[in-house]
Amino acid sequence: MPFVKIELTREGVTREQKQRLIKGITDLIEEVLHKDPQLTHIAIQEIELDNWGYAGEQVSVLRERGITANKK
Amino acid sequence: MPFVKIELTREGVTREQKQRLIKGITDLIEEVLHKDPQLTHIAIQEIELDNWGYAGEQVSVLRERGITANKK
């Protein structure tokens, strides 16, 4: 029965990356909770940069300033 | 006060089908819970096929293999 919703900024996530997220999370839930994968649904919601706020700023503004979300 | 969110794959749901869902659910909530319909809001979120995972697979991949969500 798990439903997993991933919300993140729309910044060029590829089809292959989405598949890795879907497979990885479904496998993790099966491994940790022993859930039948047929009961696990995952939805990825990509949000425009103007529509995501972090620390009081639009992410589009942060990106214009060169601030990324990447791991250093 | 109910807020109902319907998340489903973007696969050609028509305007008329959306209206039937909205009317049907609002009526059901009024009938079962006696809620004033003026307090019931419903949002339908259509999710791209690459962004929905089921049983560890992207729905876009399942559809390419001919697997549908239709009632048999």
Next chain:
Amino acid sequence: MPFVKIELTREGVTREQKQRLIKGITDLIEEVLHKDPQLTHIAIQEIELDNWGYAGEQVSVLRERGITANKK
């Protein structure tokens, strides 16, 4: 693949009312969208009255004033 989330105030919804909502919405989605019911998941989230705001007021305050959500 539909996932339906119903959020409403915690005000004594009975087990039988929840079952009627679950059955009614699943049937409606099958009827309107022809979705296999095995793919429809529904979650009901009951929210404390202090935690729901309507028109700028906590619902707990509205109820103390005798304002209900019932259909007139």
Next chain:
Amino acid sequence: MPFVKIELTREGVTREQKQRLIKGITDLIEEVLHKDPQLTHIAIQEIELDNWGYAGEQVSVLRERGITANKK
């Protein structure tokens, strides 16, 4: 740690209005709950008028009848 999701109809909300919502809510959460703004994320989800139901009707239909959501 707060995550705030704003869901509303897609009716021409400007970039500047989104920024005011993001800044205003982040500041409010800092003021009321003393949360570090670096922990507050906000996502705005704009929903097509055909996909939002109010009082059993699609908002697109309400707008065609001249019914708006504006404060009188």
Next chain:
Amino acid sequence: MPFVKIELTREGVTREQKQRLIKGITDLIEEVLHKDPQLTHIAIQEIELDNWGYAGEQVSVLRERGITANKK
């Protein structure tokens, strides 16, 4: 039509703080978007500390180590 969902850790938010969040956000939406407050619903969801993860850790663990979410 806005529906606003605030998700945050359950750490003693008072009834009065919830009311300030509800009033503040409803007023902000009226001021910025000119929405009739009768159409704005807000739900606050408090999440147990074991159930919120930040940077790969449960918040309950972070709190045991003395790490708070407070603005410095």
Next chain:
Amino acid sequence: MPFVKIELTREGVTREQKQRLIKGITDLIEEVLHKDPQLTHIAIQEIELDNWGYAGEQVSVLRERGITANKK
């Protein structure tokens, strides 16, 4: 910026299982999307069995009949 919400039935998920989900998903997002883990928040929402519907039935009813969500 990712926010991940996991909704599942309340059926005795342990603190340690929650930690494995939080760690596993945060690591996966870092590995696949290269996101700084400080920007990844995860919330787990456990839903009462009466409040989750699957295939038109309450999960509490399915469990009484001996139907589980476990992988065979």
